[in-house]
Amino acid sequence: MDRTKEILEASQEALMQMGLPVLLGEACDGIQFMDLQKAPHLLVAGGTKSERDAFLKQAMRSMCAARESDEVDFYLLGKQMNEWQLVTSARGVYSDAESISVGLDGLKEEMDRRYNLLAGKRCGPSFDALKPSMPYIVALIDGID
Numbered sequence: 670m671d672r673t674k675e676i677l678e679a680s681q682e683a684l685m686q687m688g689l690p691v692l693l694g695e696a697c698d699g700i701q702f703m704d705l706q707k708a709p710h711l712l713v714a715g716g717t718k719s720e721r722d723a724f725l726k727q728a729m730r731s732m733c734a735a736r737e738s739d740e741v742d743f744y745l746l747g748k749q750m751n752e753w754q755l756v757t758s759a760r761g762v763y764s765d766a767e768s769i770s771v772g773l774d775g776l777k778e779e780m781d782r783r784y785n786l787l788a789g790k791r792c793g794p795s796f797d798a799l800k801p802s803m804p805y806i807v808a809l810i811d812g813i814d
Contacts, residue, residue, distance in 0.1 A: 673727050676700055677734040682688060684735035689709075689805055692731035694724075702731070706805070732807065742804045746772050747811030776808055 677684065678693060680700055684690045685768035689708025695701070705711060711728075715721035733740055745762045746769050784801065 673730060677731055680764075684731065687735065689741070689807070690731050690735045691728040705732070705807070722811075725811075729807075729809075736805070740804050742806050743771070744776055744806065744808040746808065749811060766809055776806070779806065 673692065676695070679690075680702070683700075683702060687702065687704040689704060690702045691711070693701040693703055703711075712765065713721055713725060715724075745764075748764055750762050750764050756776050761772050761775065763769045
């Protein structure tokens with residue numbers, strides 16, 4: 670059995686307690702997760718053969734294990750992102766310069782739309798006000814030249 674799948678199945682209760690759980694890995698004191706909802710930006714860096722892609726795919730799988738497909742919209746932007754579509758159903762996969770620009774414009778429009786909805790409700794920038802009606806947005810941007 671795939672180790673990531675085994676960890677996720679054993680950690681279902683912990684996953685459901687988080688907004689967007691990201692499996693970080695295994696440490697001497699147990700399995701480590703972070704809640705991306707509480708730290709809404711995550712920078713993952715690494716050179717060739719650094720397992721960066723494996724980590725990001727694992728992170729996507731952990732979010733998908735905790736949330737239904739209609740609760741998270743993934744935007745995949747970068748030259749190698751076509752193969753990532755196999756990990757999850759993505760709202761958009763943008764893998765060349767022209768489509769990446771279109772994808773970023775779409776993200777900006779969606780964020781503006783959400784901001785305007787929040788402003789109309791006269792509440793602070795809290796996702797909780799939108800949660801019942803809108804999915805999380807997760808944008809993975811990789812290797813844009």
